[in-house]
Amino acid sequence: MSEERSLNFIEQIIEEDIAAGTHGGRVLTRFPPEPNGYLHIGHAKSICLNFSLAQKYGGKTNLRFDDTNPVKEDVEYVDSIKEDIKWLGFEWAQELYASDYFEQLYQFAVQLIEKDLAYVDEATPEQIAAAKGSPTVPGTPTPARSRSIADNLDLFARMRKGEFKDGEKVLRAKGDLASPNMHLRDPLMYRIKHAHHHRTGDAWCIYPMYDFAHGQSDSIEQITHSICTLEFIPHRPLYDWFIAQLGIFPSHQYEFARLNMSYTIMSKRKLIQLVQEGHVRGWDDPRMPTISGLRRRGFTPASVRMFCERIGVQKRDNLIDFSLLEFCIREELNKTAPRVMAVLDPVKVVITNYPADKVEILQAENNPEEENSGTREVPFSNTLYIEREDFMEVPAKKFFRLGPGLAVRLKYAYVVQCETFEKDASGNITTIFCRYLPESKSGNDTSGLSVKGTIHWVSAAHAHQAEVRLYDRLFSVAEPGNEEGDFKSFLNPDSLQVVENALIEPALTKARAGDRFQFLRKGYFTVDVDSSPEKLVFNRIVTLKDTWAKETKKS
Incomplete structure (x- = not known):
C-alpha cells in the first residue's frame, strides 16, 4: 500500500495468531457466496477483505459456494460470481x-444423533416457533425431543431415502431451550426439499441449514479465519457449539460491519424484485449496485478496490455515501481516460469568414494528466455543432459562452465571436453565425x-452519431430501504436519460466496448x-463533479 495506516x-487478530503460532501461523480465508443471485458492491467489500488479508499474510482464499438451497440456486449465478471475483483481480486457491x-x-x-444431541421433529414450523418461547421466556420441548436415539437414527435415514414429503419432518439440534440466544434453542439442522440440485441432481432430498453447513464446511477446509458480517454475531455460539460437539478442526468466526451505501439497496431479495418486475434492464443494468452492473457502467476493478480500502473494516454498521465510490472512479479516470469531444444536444454554428471548402486537421492532446498520452487528429471546418446550453439569446451576467456579441474559444481551435442567429417557427435556435480570428x-x-x-x-x-445513456442514482432518497412504504416508490425517475443522436468526433469511431473516455465538460x-x-x-460512468452534493445542500 502506498500509505501507512493502522491495522x-x-x-490485529491475525498478527496475534501468527505470533502465537495458532494453526501453525497459517492463514486460510474463504469467500462463501450463495449462488442465488448476482454479487453486489457489499460482496465486493467482503471479497476484497478476504482475499487481501490472505495475500498480505502469505495465505490463501477458498471460493466456496453455499449451495444448500436447490430451489433458489442456478449455474448462471455460479458463473457470474466467478467472473466478478476474477474481474476484481483475485484468484482463489480452491473452488x-x-x-x-x-x-x-x-x-x-x-x-x-448418536450423542443424543439431535432429533427428528414432525412439528409444524408454527408449532416449533411457538415452542421456542421468546428472548425473555424459555422454550418448551416438543414431544419429539424425548424420542430415542435409535428412532431418530431410523427416521433420519428414512428422511434421506425420500420417504417423507417436504416439510413433513426436520432434524433439530438438542440445544438449550432456556438460552437467551434464540439461535441455540434447538435450531434446525436439516429440512426436506424434493428439488433438483444444480450439482448433485436428485441424489439428495434433505439439505443442511446454513448454521449447520457453514461452520462444518469451514472446519473441513481448515479455514483459520472465517470472516462474516455483523448479523452473524448471534450465530457464532452455535457455530462454535457444533464444532466443539463434533470435535473437529476449530475454525473460528469473526464479524465486521457490512456495507450500507446511500441511494441504493443491498437486499438480494429486493434486487431480484427490481429485475423481475422490469424496473431495471437486468442484473447488469448500470444503475444496479451489482458488480456486473458497476462493470457495465464503466467502473474499474481498481476503483472498486480503492473504495473498499477507503471505507475500511469497522465493528459498527454505518452508511457510506455513494459519492465516495464516484470519487474513486474520478480519481482513476482523471489520470487515465483520454479527453474527447461529444455534443449531446447539438445546435449548428456557421463560421462565416472561414472558407467553406477548407478542412483543417488540428492536433488535440489526449490527456494532459498523462505525460505520454500522445495526440489525435481533430478535423475543423466552417460548420460545427456545439452544445445548445453554450448559447444564450440574452446572455445572463457572467455567462462566458456564446451569445450576440460574445466571444469564446473553441477547444484546440480558434476564438469565435457571435454575430447573429436564426430561429425556427417555434422559437428554437437553429443556426448561430460567427466570425473567427x-x-x-x-x-x-x-x-x-x-x-x-x-x-x-x-x-x-465529420461527426458521427451515437447513443448516450445518462445514468444517475437509482433512488431519490438516501436510505430507500429504511423509508416507510414500498421501497420501489423511491426509484429515481431520472436515473436514466437516453440521448438518441449525440454527435461524437471521428476519433471515437475506433472505440470498443469497455473503453473509457472523458467527454470534455460532460x-x-x-x-x-x-x-x-x-x-x-x-x-455515463460519472459526472465531472459531485452534482448530488449541491442537491443535498439545497434540501
Missing part, C-alpha cells in the same frame, strides 16, 4: 461447494484577445456492449 481489528460435503455433513449429523489559433495565438470561456464542438461534416463515459459498428452506445 484494522481483523489484521469448492458445500454440496461437496453433503455426505460428510450427513455423517456429522448422525454423530450428533485567424490569428487566435490554440498554441499559436497572436491575437492578444483574452476570452474567459472555452467550449467543445464537433465538425458537422463527464466520464464508457462504450456499452450494445454498441454496433453502425452506432456506438456510451454509458
